[in-house]
Amino acid sequence: MSSVLRVEGGKPLHGTISVRGAKNFVPKAMVASLLGETPTVLRNVPQIRDVDVVNELLTAHGVKVSYDQGAGILELDPSSVELAARSDIDALSGSSRIPILFCGPLLHRLGEAFIPELGGCNLGGRPIDYHLETLRRFGASVDKRPEGVYITAPRGLHGTVIELPYPSVGATEQTLLTAVQAEGITTLEGAAVEPEIMDLINVLQKMGAVISVDIDRTIRIEGVEKLKGVVHTALPDRIEAASWGAAALATHGDLFVQGAEQPDMTTFLNTFRKVGGEFEVKDDGIRFYHPGGKLKPIVLETNVHPGFMTDWQQPLVVALTQAEGLSLVHETVYENRFGFVNALRKMGANIQLYKECVGGVPCRFGQRNFLHSAVIQGPTPLHAADITVPDLRGGFSHLIAALAAEGVSHVAGIDMISRGYEHFLSKLRRLNASVEYVGQD
Ligand SMILES: CC(=O)N[C@H]1[C@@H](OP(=O)(O)OP(=O)(O)OC[C@H]2O[C@@H](n3ccc(=O)[nH]c3=O)[C@H](O)[C@@H]2O)O[C@H](CO)[C@@H](O)[C@@H]1O
Numbered sequence: 001m002s003s004v005l006r007v008e009g010g011k012p013l014h015g016t017i018s019v020r021g022a023k024n025f026v027p028k029a030m031v032a033s034l035l036g037e038t039p040t041v042l043r044n045v046p047q048i049r050d051v052d053v054v055n056e057l058l059t060a061h062g063v064k065v066s067y068d069q070g071a072g073i074l075e076l077d078p079s080s081v082e083l084a085a086r087s088d089i090d091a092l093s094g095s096s097r098i099p100i101l102f103c104g105p106l107l108h109r110l111g112e113a114f115i116p117e118l119g120g121c122n123l124g125g126r127p128i129d130y131h132l133e134t135l136r137r138f139g140a141s142v143d144k145r146p147e148g149v150y151i152t153a154p155r156g157l158h159g160t161v162i163e164l165p166y167p168s169v170g171a172t173e174q175t176l177l178t179a180v181q182a183e184g185i186t187t188l189e190g191a192a193v194e195p196e197i198m199d200l201i202n203v204l205q206k207m208g209a210v211i212s213v214d215i216d217r218t219i220r221i222e223g224v225e226k227l228k229g230v231v232h233t234a235l236p237d238r239i240e241a242a243s244w245g246a247a248a249l250a251t252h253g254d255l256f257v258q259g260a261e262q263p264d265m266t267t268f269l270n271t272f273r274k275v276g277g278e279f280e281v282k283d284d285g286i287r288f289y290h291p292g293g294k295l296k297p298i299v300l301e302t303n304v305h306p307g308f309m310t311d312w313q314q315p316l317v318v319a320l321t322q323a324e325g326l327s328l329v330h331e332t333v334y335e336n337r338f339g340f341v342n343a344l345r346k347m348g349a350n351i352q353l354y355k356e357c358v359g360g361v362p363c364r365f366g367q368r369n370f371l372h373s374a375v376i377q378g379p380t381p382l383h384a385a386d387i388t389v390p391d392l393r394g395g396f397s398h399l400i401a402a403l404a405a406e407g408v409s410h411v412a413g414i415d416m417i418s419r420g421y422e423h424f425l426s427k428l429r430r431l432n433a434s435v436e437y438v439g440q441d
């Protein structure tokens with residue numbers, strides 16, 4: 001069961017909100033804390049469901065967790081790590097993608113790991129074959145069963161050479177979290193280099209790891225025997241910041257996103273400007289606004305960093321429904337990330353999906369049966385509708401669409417958004433939005 005939100009749209013969002021640490025970094029730094037011999041303190045921790053899930057998993061493994069949610073300070077003491085009870089792990093089955101990253105640290109600490117069914121957004125198959133192959137390369141034995149994956153390392157973990165078929169964020173993190181204490185040197189080719197991964201490398205280096213990153217996507221890790229706990233302030237959430245930017249554009253609004261930082265958002269900011277949005281980079285955040293006049297259509301292709309992030313795509317598509325002319329969007333990271341447009345169509349958007357690639361970025365989906373390209377004809381005024389959140393970013397996009405639309409919409413399944421957007425309702429109210437819970441779906 002999840003809550004339904006009543007949204008009275010048609011009013012520009014105005015005001016200031018802030019973002020804290022990144023959803024796609026903080027849970028990984030929490031997992032890294034398992035490798036330390038002393039406690040780790042993380043600052044700038046957002047109050048989101050994915051952080052709660054990892055806290056529960058760490059607690060189940062004997063980590064002492066002390067969390068000041070308001071201050072965003074999390075202290076994790078891994079000195080008595082132990083195997084978790086299966087019932088505790090099973091209770092978290094399907095709640096997040098992070099459990100797969102426990103493998104390396106648990107193998108180092110305990111010699112075995114059990115990984116339940118993963119959760120996360122349904123954006124396609126989301127296989128874990130790269131993860132499992134990576135673990136095997138380090139010397140682990142992998143036993144896949146219906147209830148989850150059992151992993152052991154009877155002969156320890158040893159440095160290796162890994163070449164990823166695609167620069168997977170999760171598989172790169174898997175390699176880092178395993179290699180830092182594996183015996184010998186690991187070379188990872190074809191690595192993902194997202195800023196959240198670079199911040200994980202910062203954490204691991206502070207803990208005592210030896211890691212170098214080359215510009216050709218090669219990461220080299222020299223295994224060390226011991227790592228210690230650290231104090232670290234998480235990098236800000238560039239996906240949340242961009243989502244608010246898209247909300248400003250779609251609602252003709254003017255938002256200051258405190259805590260947003262320019263360097264990791266360069267590609268988003270370029271695109272935002274091409275669509276016709278304006279932004280102002282300040283010392284403590286970024287102001288995003290609709291300057292008036294017409295928005296412009298664009299050709300947009302998602303890609304791994306430093307390309308346009310797939311997680312930025314869904315919120316920006318809502319603004320593209322208001323651009324004058326045809327926009328083309330080619331999703332090259334996930335095969336199935338356009339399910340959310342059904343609700344936008346219901347609200348009046350003119351969006352067609354295609355199996356063919358509409359751009360030039362090399363893409364794994366062109367010859368297959370996936371609707372991974374979108375053609376958006378704008379501008380189409382959006383009208384209110386009753387809609388249901390399909391996934392995290394798709395859900396935020398629905399919220400933006402409801403805020404931009406004239407009339408009263410009901411957005412069901414709204415709780416899913418708290419997996420990655422901290423206090424989004426109170427932030428919306430601060431921006432003058434009319435939103436209220438009206439029940440359960
Ligand atoms: C919690 C977290 O940080 N989530 C982010 C992470 O997800 P996640 O780490 O799951 O995403 P990946 O980068 O691994 O996935 C990218 C592509 O590789 C494929 N793949 C991945 C692993 C594997 O073993 N086999 C395989 O085929 C996936 O199906 C997908 O098509 O990076 C994505 C890409 O920036 C973001 O959209 C997610 O928000």
Ligand SMILES: C=C(OP(=O)(O)O)C(=O)O
Pocket residue numbers: 023024096097119120121122311392393420
């Ligand atoms: C796809 C996302 O997350 P996850 O990998 O946690 O499903 C996301 O943050 O948009």
